[in-house]
Amino acid sequence: MKKESQTHGAFHSHFAESVQPLIELIDSLRVISIDKDIDLPSIAVVGDQSSGKSSVLEALSGVALPRGSEPWSGTISYHGHKETFYDPLMVDNLVIKAQNELAGNTVGISDEHITLEISSPDVCDLTLIDLPGITRVPVQDQPDDIGDQIKNLILKYISKSETIILVVVPCNVDITTTEALRMAQHADPEGYRTLAILTKPDLIDKGAETDVLKIVQGKVIPLSKGYIIVRCRGQSDINNKISLDKAINMEMEFFKNHRYFSSLLNDDKASTQCLARKLTQELVDHIKKSLPHVIEQINTRMLHVREELKMYDQGPPLEEEKMGPFLSKILIEFSDQIDELSRTGHSKDRNIHALLRPVFKKWDSHLRDTKESFDAKVKEIVDTYNEMHRGRELLTFSEFSEFEYVIQDHVAALQGPAMQTLKYVQEIVQNKFKEVCNLCFVQYPSLKCNVTKKIDEIQSKQEAKVEKRIKEFIDMEHLIFTQDKVLQKKLDESDIHQMTGLERYENIREDDMVLNSKGCALLDTRNLVPEKLSLYYEIVYQRLTDYVPMLLILLMLKDAAKTLRHQMLEMRNRADVVELLKEDSVQGRRRADLKQRLECLTQAQELINNRR
Numbered sequence: 366m367k368k369e370s371q372t373h374g375a376f377h378s379h380f381a382e383s384v385q386p387l388i389e390l391i392d393s394l395r396v397i398s399i400d401k402d403i404d405l406p407s408i409a410v411v412g413d414q415s416s417g418k419s420s421v422l423e424a425l426s427g428v429a430l431p432r433g434s435e436p437w438s439g440t441i442s443y444h445g446h447k448e449t450f451y452d453p454l455m456v457d458n459l460v461i462k463a464q465n466e467l468a469g470n471t472v473g474i475s476d477e478h479i480t481l482e483i484s485s486p487d488v489c490d491l492t493l494i495d496l497p498g499i500t501r502v503p504v505q506d507q508p509d510d511i512g513d514q515i516k517n518l519i520l521k522y523i524s525k526s527e528t529i530i531l532v533v534v535p536c537n538v539d540i541t542t543t544e545a546l547r548m549a550q551h552a553d554p555e556g557y558r559t560l561a562i563l564t565k566p567d568l569i570d571k572g573a574e575t576d577v578l579k580i581v582q583g584k585v586i587p588l589s590k591g592y593i594i595v596r597c598r599g600q601s602d603i604n605n606k607i608s609l610d611k612a613i614n615m616e617m618e619f620f621k622n623h624r625y626f627s628s629l630l631n632d633d634k635a636s637t638q639c640l641a642r643k644l645t646q647e648l649v650d651h652i653k654k655s656l657p658h659v660i661e662q663i664n665t666r667m668l669h670v671r672e673e674l675k676m677y678d679q680g681p682p683l684e685e686e687k688m689g690p691f692l693s694k695i696l697i698e699f700s701d702q703i704d705e706l707s708r709t710g711h712s713k714d715r716n717i718h719a720l721l722r723p724v725f726k727k728w729d730s731h732l733r734d735t736k737e738s739f740d741a742k743v744k745e746i747v748d749t750y751n752e753m754h755r756g757r758e759l760l761t762f763s764e765f766s767e768f769e770y771v772i773q774d775h776v777a778a779l780q781g782p783a784m785q786t787l788k789y790v791q792e793i794v795q796n797k798f799k800e801v802c803n804l805c806f807v808q809y810p811s812l813k814c815n816v817t818k819k820i821d822e823i824q825s826k827q828e829a830k831v832e833k834r835i836k837e838f839i840d841m842e843h844l845i846f847t848q849d850k851v852l853q854k855k856l857d858e859s860d861i862h863q864m865t866g867l868e869r870y871e872n873i874r875e876d877d878m879v880l881n882s883k884g885c886a887l888l889d890t891r892n893l894v895p896e897k898l899s900l901y902y903e904i905v906y907q908r909l910t911d912y913v914p915m916l917l918i919l920l921m922l923k924d925a926a927k928t929l930r931h932q933m934l935e936m937r938n939r940a941d942v943v944e945l946l947k948e949d950s951v952q953g954r955r956r957a958d959l960k961q962r963l964e965c966l967t968q969a970q971e972l973i974n975n976r977r
C-alpha cells in the first residue's frame with residue numbers, strides 16, 4: 366500500500382505538469398464544440414449487457430485524480446435539449462428521461478447520443494462514452510435486428526482512430542467468446558487503443574481463479590495494452606448503500622487479501638485506481654498521438670468552410686454595434702450604383718439608355734407621323750375656307766385664328782402619346798432601380814422591401830411632376846410662338862422662295878436676315894399657306910421631340926436617383942438596423958453556421974498553437 370501511494374503521489378505531480386494541459390486542451394476544444402466537426406480523443410466503453418460497464422464508469426468517476434476546483438455541476442444535452450443541474454442525485458432521472466425522449470418509452474435504441482458533462486472537484490477529466498450493451502436475443506418488443514443496430518452504433522464509435530476502446534468483460538464468462546472483444550479486435554486489429562477490463566472478480570467460480578489470472582496476464586488473448594481487473598459494487602452493495610468512496614476502499618481490501626490476485630496490485634493490473642491512472646495516461650498518450658491528425662483535420666475543415674463561405678456574399682456582422690456601419694456601407698454601395706446608373710446609364714445588365722432609346726424613338730416617329738396628318742388637315746381647312754368664307758378678297762389668307770385652331774387641335778392630340786411615353790420610361794427606370802436594389806440587398810428581405818417601397822414612392826411623385834410639365838408643354842404649344850429668326854431659318858431652307866420668286870427682291874430683308882414687312886407681305890400669299898404652316902409645325906415637332914425625352918430623363922431618372930440617394934442617407938441615420946439586416950432565413954442561417962464553425966476552428970487552432 367505504501368508503494369501504491371508513493372506511485373500515486375509521483376504520478377500526481379507528473380500529471381499536473383504534462384497531462385492536465387493536454388486534457389484541458391481537448392476539453393476546451395470540446396467546449397467550443399469542435400467535436401461536431403472533428404473527432405476528438407475520447408473513451409468508449411463496450412461490453413455485453415450487465416457486464417459492468419456502467420459500474421466501471423461510476424467507479425472511475427469517483428476516483429480522486431487531479432482536477433479543477435469548481436463545485437459539482439452537471440449538464441445533460443441531447444437532441445437540441447440542454448439542461449444544467451447541481452444535484453448529483455438528479456443524474457439517474459435525467460438520463461432516463463433523455464433515453465425515453467430519444468428512443469421512446471420502448472426498448473428500441475437511438476442513434477442520437479446523450480451528453481452528460483460533470484464538473485466537480487471529485488471527478489477526473491475524462492470523456493467517456495457509455496454505449497448500450499451488446500444484446501444477442503431481442504427481448505419484449507425490441508426489433509429483430511436490435512443486435513445489429515446496437516453493434517452498428519458501437520462500431521460507429523470504436524472505429525474512429527480517436528477513440529480508446531474499453532472492453533468490459535466479466536470474469537465469470539468465457540472471454541474467448543465475448544462479442545465485445547471481437548468487435549474491438551475488428552475495429553482495432555493491432556490493439557493500440559484497446560484496453561480490456563475484467564469485472565466481477567468476486568463472482569468467479571471456485572477453481573476458475575487461475576484461468577482468470579492467465580487471462581489478466583495476457584496469456585490467453587494477448588492485447589498490446591493488456592488487462593486490468595476491477596471489483597465494483599454488486600447489487601447487494603448498492604442495496605446496502607455503500608458509497609463509491611467506500612467501495613474503492615473495499616475493492617483495495619479485496620485485492621490485497623485475494624489469494625490469487627493480490628500480486629496483480631503490484632503489477633499495476635488491478636483496482637479501479639490503477640485503471641483510472643492507466644486510462645488517463647493512455648488518454649494523454651493518445652491525445653499526443655492524435656494531435657497531428659486533429660490539427661490536420663482542423664486545417665482541412667477550415668479550408669472547406671472558407672471555400673463554402675466564399676460562395677455566400679459577405680454578410681452582416683453578428684455584433685449589433687458593428688451593424689450600423691455595415692448598413693451604411695451597403696446603402697452607400699447601393700447609392701453609388703444608382704448614381705452610376707443615372708450618370709452613365711450603366712448597370713450590371715444592359716445600359717438603361719439602350720432601353721430608353723427605343724421609347725424615345727417611338728415618340729419621335731409618332732410626332733413625325735402627325736406631320737403628314739397635319740399637312741392634310743391644313744389643306745382641308747384652307748379648302749373649306751375657300752369654299753365657305755372667302756369673300757371678295759383676292760389671294761390672301763390672313764385668318765390667323767384659323768391657323769391657331771389647326772395647330773392647337775393637333776398639338777392637343779399629342780398629350781396621350783406623351784403620357785404613354787412617360788409610362789414606358791417610368792417602367793424602365795423603376796425596374797432598373799429595383800434590379801440594382803435586388804442585387805445589392807439580396808440577403809436582406811426587410812431592407813429590400815423598404816428600399817423598393819421608396820423607389821415606388823419616388824417614381825410616382827416624379828410621375829405626377831412630369832405629367833404636369835407635359836400638360837404645360839402642350840399648353841405652351843397652344844400659344845403658337847417661335848422667334849422670327851427660327852422661322853426665317855426654316856423659310857430659307859425651304860423652297861418657298863422659289864415658289865414665290867422672293868429671291869428676286871434683294872431689299873426685302875432688314876438686318877439679321879429677317880424679312881421686313883414688305884417681304885412678309887410678299888410671303889403672305891394664300892396659296893402658300895399650307896406649306897408655311899407645315900414649316901411652323903416642323904418647329905413644334907423639334908421642340909417636343911427633344912423636350913419630352915429630356916424632361917423624362919431629368920425627372921424620372923436623374924432627379925429620382927438623387928432623391929433616392931438622399932433617402933438612403935436618411936435611412937442610415939434613423940434605421941432599425943437589426944430589423945433591416947435580418948437575413949433571408951435559409952441562406953442566412955447557413956452562412957451564420959459556417960461563420961460560427963470557422964470561428965470555432967480558428968479558436969481551436971489558437972488553442973493548439975498556444976500550447977506548443
Ligand code: GDP
Pocket residue numbers: 412413414415416417418419420421498564565566567568595596597598599600603
Ligand atoms: P452494464 O449493463 O454493463 O452497464 O452493467 P452494470 O454496470 O449495470 O452492472 C450489472 C450488474 O452487475 C449490477 O447489478 C452491478 O451492481 C453488478 N456488478 C458490476 N460490477 C460488479 C462487480 O465487480 N462485482 C459484483 N458482485 N457485481 C458487479
Ligand code: MG
Pocket residue numbers: 418419420
Ligand atoms: Mg449500463
